[in-house]
Amino acid sequence: MQIVLFGPPGAGKGTQAKFLSEEFNIPHISTGDILRENVKKGTALGMKAKSYMDKGELVPDQLLNDLVRSRLEEPDTRKGFLLDGYPRTIPQAKALDEIMDDLNRKLDAVVNIDVGTSALVRRLSGRRICKGCGAPYHVELNPPAVPDVCNACGGERYQ
Template sequence: MKTRMIFLGPPGAGKGSQAKILANKLNIPHISTGDMFRYHIKNNTKLGIEAKKYTDQGQLVPDEVTNGMVKERFNESDVKDGFILDGYPRTPEQALYLESMLNELKMPIDIVLNITSEDEVIIRRITGRRTCPVCGSIYHIDNFPPKVPNICDKDGATLVQRKDDSKETIMKRLEVYNKETYPLIAYYTQTGLLVDVDGNRDLEVITNDVLEILEQK
């Protein structure tokens, strides 16, 4: 199924998990801006060096830097048969840039999936996450616990809770999302591309729901 889609939704709604599952099922790339930032910063690319100036100070990376990374990613051939964008666009301004760029490439977006979730569910999901500091594997104390409590299944390292997985940080992130990213929902509603998906359910149920929506489209 050749589909070009965007995933929207607050942090912790399950966008990343669904995007990975669907990318595998549909055999299309999952384009995560988080992954792009990490790649560029790790490899000290021109865009990565510029982005790091802002991330090191806890500031938002300017649109021109983020847009540049996205444009570079869309020069790769694997996007021609479809893709899932996760974490971008974050603002109506970025959405306008993306629309213009994709129209030039003759690859317009087919659908925008808005994964909704209640704040209490999001907080429970994120505060329960534990990460392996060695291999990067992610667990959850309720939904995906390791075989031995607090120990990574793969390398035996002690799992940690990231600082940005604390309740205080999550509340701040939700506040930023509602202020800066929520207007995207209005933007894509006007385009007729937006479809809401209930993200409070189990992963498998949501995946099946999304696949049905894509079939209908």
């Protein structure tokens, strides 16, 4: 099963992807995770992306396309995947079509998660992320066991 999840930040794409990933035993692939992993490993694509990220700039479409292609070529995606946070633009959507064609695959579903503005503001204003490992928290809905300390790595959280 090959699925793309759409929706604005705070819509719950990551939450739903985690649930579906476990239910169908397929990898949850987010562009944020791909970027962090490639930067951490020091890959050529990761270092190119880091140069943009360090300046607070958006990573160009072509570089994201290359990173997604590389991830979708990995063996664990052969029986399916959940793609979260990509594509975000029409050029990225066209690139994903090309990638899927090249890999002789087809998407099974594209799901748009629609959430009202007030709920998005509430969700995002309480969102915290670990500086060390990127683990997500929410001050009300999913706080860490020890305030401001990541359960996973002991790192510091930030908004």
